[in-house]
Amino acid sequence: MSTQLQSLPAWRQRRSVHMVMTHTLYYLILATVGTMLMVPFLWMVVSSVKAEHEIFSIPTTWIPERIRWENYTHALESFPFFRSLLNTLFITVSVIVGRLLSTSLAAYAFARMRFRLRTPMFVLVLSTLMIPYHVTLIPTYILFTRLGWIDTFLPLIVPNWLGLGAFYIFLLRQFFMTVPSEMNDAARIDGCSHFGIFARVILPLSIPALATVTIFTFLEQWNDFLAPIIYLNSPDKHTLAIAIQFYRQSASGAGWGPVRTWAHLMVVSLLTMAPCLLLFFFAQRYFIQGVVISGVKG
DSSP states (O other): OHHHHHTSOHHHHHHHHHHHHHHHHHHHHHHHHHHHHHHHHHHHHHHTTSOHHHHTOSSOOSSOSSOOTHHHHHHHHHSOHHHHHHHHHHHHHHHHHHHHHHHHHHHHHHHHOOOTTHHHHHHHHHHGGGSOGGGGHHHHHHHHHHHTOTTSSHHHHHHHHTTOOHHHHHHHHHHHTTSOHHHHHHHHHTTOOHHHHIIIIIHHHTHHHHHHHHHHHHHHHHTOOHHHHHHOOSGGGOOHHHHHHHHHHHHTTSSSSSOOOHHHHHHHHHHHHHHHHHHHHHHHHHHHHHHHOOSOOO
């Protein structure tokens, strides 16, 4: 490497050295910031196998005296993890399916179909992005109360089957518009209707954008606390976000039920976070492609 560097002109050598130093500095900064961001997560992992008196010991001990795997067993026995997990999965999957179906159909209509008032309607959809969720909270709660949907999963699921999510409509519409219109014309010559073009041409080419909507929706619903705490009253319908809150109050001695330990709370938090971490590692390729949204593949 040094021989090759010496064979280059002086200005090329200076440029190469400058690039190496710049990249090294970037990597050092990224490694430092990444390590700082990993510290809370590592502390949670280590605390999940510690004894209670070791968690808040000063100075902090990163290596426990004895690894207590029984914390996981005791936490799962005292915390309704599987019931809350099933509730969260049911709501999340239902919302993902409904949002993908409704937003993609609406986006296709705005991107490919020609009808009166298309532009004003699209502007109206985008204008809903400027309305905070909390502003419409009371009217929607009154509506769901009169429908008899309180303490059911319907207020959390049904709106997403009716086109809730203006940002995702905009995202998919912009991606659909990158598909060449000649593909629509060719499919129409072959006898495809609008739905046939949507299902056979547009959707197969829009996997990165659809994956982005899926990932964002999963993270949004999995970590959602406000809507479930408002509409779900029965403990057997609680999602993981609500159940952990009550469990945390119990760990601090301020909530219902017997007092838990903070090590058990770390176990429950780690298990709740695990699906989000797995989703990122397995779907990051689609996530990056969806964020770029640069054109049509193939």
